[in-house]
Each structure stands twice: as C-alpha cells, then as structure tokens.
Amino acid sequence: MTETSDTPPVRKIVHVDMDAFYASVEQRDNPALRGLPVVVCKKSPRAVVTAASYEARPFGIHSAMPAMRAAKLCPDAIFVPPDFSRYRAVSAQIREIFHRYTQHVEPLSLDEAYLDVSEPLIASPSATETARAIRDAIRTETGLTASAGIAPNKFLAKIASDWRKPDGQFVIKPRQIDRFLTDLDVGKIPGVGRVMRGKLEALGLAKVGDLRDVSPDVLRERFGRWGQRLSELARGIDDRPVKSHRVAAQISAEDTLREDLPLAALAPHIAQMADKTWRNYQKKAERVARTVVLKLKTSDFRILTRSYTPPVPPASQAELTDIACALCQRVDLPVETRYRLVGVGLSGFVDESPAMQQTALF
Structure with a gap:
C-alpha cells in the first residue's frame, strides 16, 4: 500500500541498557574484581543488594535481595559499597555519547535510556547500525558494555534490549511484531509483576498472544484503564514519543x-x-x-x-x-x-x- 501524508512515519527507537552497570564500573576500576562475583551493597547487615555482576547472578543473586541472603547464596561473593558520584560521572559520559547520534534522548535512570534515531545526526544506513555504533563508542570510551533493543516503539525496544544481554542487540522490525509477541510470556510486559501475572494466568492468559485474542472491552472491564493498555501492548501498539526532557514524577x-x-x-x-x-x-x-x-x-x-x-x-x-x-x-x-x-x-x-x-x- 502506498504511504500517504496521513500515514505516520515508522519510528526507529533504540533502548540502551548498560550491562550490570554499577558492578561493571567497580570491576573496571578495580581489576582484582574482574571475573569474580561482585555484589554492590551498603555495608550493613540489613542492607539490600544494589547490583550484582554477571558472575554473581548464576547463584541467584539479584538487586533488592537482602544482603544476608546474597551472602548465603554465594559465600565467596565480594561485597563493595556503592559509589553513586562515580556512577553518575560515568552515566554523564555515556549520555554525551548518545547526544552525538540523536537529539532525542530520554534517560530512564543512570544506566538506561530511550533514543529516537529516526533522523540520526550521523550518516547511518539503519537504526541497527546506529545502535551498534553507539555501543562501540561506549565500549571504546568507557570500557563498559551495553545492550540495545531496536524497534518501532519504546515498549518493544525495551523488551528487545534484554533479549541478547550482555553485550548484544536485538531488532524487532514492524513486520515481525505479531510473530514476536505471540509466544512472549505476559511477565515480560513492563508493569506486569508477580501479582498481575498471577491474575492473568488465572484467566488462562499466559502468553501475550492469549491477551491479543481477548476483546479489549473484556480486558477494560476486568482491569480498567490498565486493561486497555494491556490490549494495546499485546498488539504492539505504543505511541509514546521519546521525551528529551523528562519531568521528575x-x-x-x-x-x-x-x-x-x-x-x-x-x-x-x-x-x-x-x-x-x-x-x-x-x-x-x-x-x-x-x-x-x-x-x-x-x-x-x-x-x-x-x-x-x-x-x-x-x-x-x-x-x-x-x-x-x-x-x-x-x-x-x-x-x-x-x-x-x-x-x-x-x-x-x-x-x-x-x-x-x-x-x-x-
């Protein structure tokens, strides 16, 4: 079908997510920590894990876990206190790299951001190549790795960035959206936590494809506005633009x-x-x-x-x-x-x- 002036152009969104950011900064700055299970955590018996290196994750350690439980799961784990001033400095360096490639950058935290590269500031054959160039620049200039998701909207790009972690990227093209979402676990939808996932599974809705088969009216009646949102996401619909200036919520x-x-x-x-x-x-x-x-x-x-x-x-x-x-x-x-x-x-x-x-x- 020929594109008309009423047809909105397809966005090219990249979600960049640093790999185990805090722990990776610690390993970069202290070579003795490289290859070891590192847990970034306050020095307190009642503290919770801020971040865990990829070497620590196979033991079941993850962020927000009580530090004492992390120590039991991995007695050889090395606990280091967080240094947020250092993390913020590295984050600013990474953000400067983003702005070389696009004016449209929406930071979500110190270690992740959305980028709209529909009209990049560099000559680039595709959004895929732009994302690869950004990741290469991050690696060269900071010594850290990042993963990226490339898709037509923010929802899909965020899911895609987790697909080939660490140090990888994944592309979801417009024609691939339905096939990609059909067998995706509903728990992969941002905002669907353990409780909501249980409610959906109780209704026989374990996959995103199951959600797509349900009438939007049914989901709206059951879950209100969130039901409407679920129906849209199940169809790969997410019209949110990348907002360069995010106002604190x-x-x-x-x-x-x-x-x-x-x-x-x-x-x-x-x-x-x-x-x-x-x-x-x-x-x-x-x-x-x-x-x-x-x-x-x-x-x-x-x-x-x-x-x-x-x-x-x-x-x-x-x-x-x-x-x-x-x-x-x-x-x-x-x-x-x-x-x-x-x-x-x-x-x-x-x-x-x-x-x-x-x-x-x-």
Missing part, C-alpha cells in the same frame, strides 16, 4: 533501618527522610509538588504506601515531616507489625501551586 528518599521497629517508633526516621527529600526538592525541582508520599516496608518485606494531597502544597521541611508522620495514622496493620524501611516522597508536580493559581484569578 517523584522526589524521594528512603533508608533501611538498623533494626525492625514498631510504627510508633518511626517518627525520627520519617523526619530524617523528609529532611533529605526536602533538600533534594529545593535543589532539583522545577515545579511545585502537591502530594506527600509515605513508604514503609514491613519485616516480611511487604511494601505499603500512603499519600495525601493537602489543599496547599507543603512549604517547608517541617510541614513535609508533619504530613508524612500523620500518614502513619492511615496504616492499619496490627500493632505488633515491625518495619524495616522508611521512605518519604513528593509527587503530583504542577507548574505552580493552587494558591498561586487562585491569586492569579483576582
């Missing part, structure tokens, strides 16, 4: 406590996290945060969050602390419950506060 801080504590003893720790969050907010935020979020993790690793949007956004660290502490009253777990982690966040960003908007009416 949340600014937060959290910490694992030295010992499990009851809810009534958390106020000082909430105050510490509120102070850290407020200082980051003052330095980084370009907009006004309206919502306060309290995050808690119980001793059995259950995560719960409580949030509140006051009529007027918090204007000081003290107000943030007061609201976060008050959110404890909305935690309805048994009084004997113990908590191992506390976090405080700010979200719901707007261009200006409601009070400012109200003033502008008069």
Whole structure:
C-alpha cells in the first residue's frame, strides 16, 4: 500500500541498557574484581543488594535481595559499597555519547535510556547500525558494555534490549511484531509483576498472544484503564514519543533501618527522610509538588504506601515531616507489625501551586 501524508512515519527507537552497570564500573576500576562475583551493597547487615555482576547472578543473586541472603547464596561473593558520584560521572559520559547520534534522548535512570534515531545526526544506513555504533563508542570510551533493543516503539525496544544481554542487540522490525509477541510470556510486559501475572494466568492468559485474542472491552472491564493498555501492548501498539526532557514524577528518599521497629517508633526516621527529600526538592525541582508520599516496608518485606494531597502544597521541611508522620495514622496493620524501611516522597508536580493559581484569578 502506498504511504500517504496521513500515514505516520515508522519510528526507529533504540533502548540502551548498560550491562550490570554499577558492578561493571567497580570491576573496571578495580581489576582484582574482574571475573569474580561482585555484589554492590551498603555495608550493613540489613542492607539490600544494589547490583550484582554477571558472575554473581548464576547463584541467584539479584538487586533488592537482602544482603544476608546474597551472602548465603554465594559465600565467596565480594561485597563493595556503592559509589553513586562515580556512577553518575560515568552515566554523564555515556549520555554525551548518545547526544552525538540523536537529539532525542530520554534517560530512564543512570544506566538506561530511550533514543529516537529516526533522523540520526550521523550518516547511518539503519537504526541497527546506529545502535551498534553507539555501543562501540561506549565500549571504546568507557570500557563498559551495553545492550540495545531496536524497534518501532519504546515498549518493544525495551523488551528487545534484554533479549541478547550482555553485550548484544536485538531488532524487532514492524513486520515481525505479531510473530514476536505471540509466544512472549505476559511477565515480560513492563508493569506486569508477580501479582498481575498471577491474575492473568488465572484467566488462562499466559502468553501475550492469549491477551491479543481477548476483546479489549473484556480486558477494560476486568482491569480498567490498565486493561486497555494491556490490549494495546499485546498488539504492539505504543505511541509514546521519546521525551528529551523528562519531568521528575517523584522526589524521594528512603533508608533501611538498623533494626525492625514498631510504627510508633518511626517518627525520627520519617523526619530524617523528609529532611533529605526536602533538600533534594529545593535543589532539583522545577515545579511545585502537591502530594506527600509515605513508604514503609514491613519485616516480611511487604511494601505499603500512603499519600495525601493537602489543599496547599507543603512549604517547608517541617510541614513535609508533619504530613508524612500523620500518614502513619492511615496504616492499619496490627500493632505488633515491625518495619524495616522508611521512605518519604513528593509527587503530583504542577507548574505552580493552587494558591498561586487562585491569586492569579483576582
């Protein structure tokens, strides 16, 4: 069929994901660690794993795992404390490489980003070759490896980048989308975690192809807007553009406590996290945060969050602390419950506060 002016051009999206980034930086900078099971983790018996090298992963070690469990799984693992200032410096170096190839870069974290290379800044025969050139430049200039996924949209590119890890790349062309998705496990869909996967499998929807066979109306009725989104992704539809300037969705801080504590003893720790969050907010935020979020993790690793949007956004660290502490009253777990982690966040960003908007009416 001949392409008309109404037919949108096919995007060429690359998702670049650094391989075991934090652990790889440690191995690069300390040759004695190369080839060994390295675990990046705070020096605390109650810490959780930040990252694990590929040598550590066959033992079952992965990020967010309790450090003590990681040590049991691999007694020979070498634990090193994270150095985020160093990781940020390397990440900035990698981001500079991205911008040589395209103006459209959307960082997701220190170690991954989406790139729209539909119109690259270099002469390149294809998006595949552009991705290969980017990975080669990263290897040459940083001594690190990256994997890449190339596809017509962000959803598919992110899945593809994991397909040939480490140090590989995978392409999903438009004509290959249906075949690629048919037998893909629903757990590969971003946002489908263990609980959601169980719900889908209970309905006989174990593969993405199974989802595609279900009417969008049925999925929407069962799961609301998320059901509509699932239906679109099952068909390979994802119209989100690569956004070069990503506005922070949340600014937060959290910490694992030295010992499990009851809810009534958390106020000082909430105050510490509120102070850290407020200082980051003052330095980084370009907009006004309206919502306060309290995050808690119980001793059995259950995560719960409580949030509140006051009529007027918090204007000081003290107000943030007061609201976060008050959110404890909305935690309805048994009084004997113990908590191992506390976090405080700010979200719901707007261009200006409601009070400012109200003033502008008069």
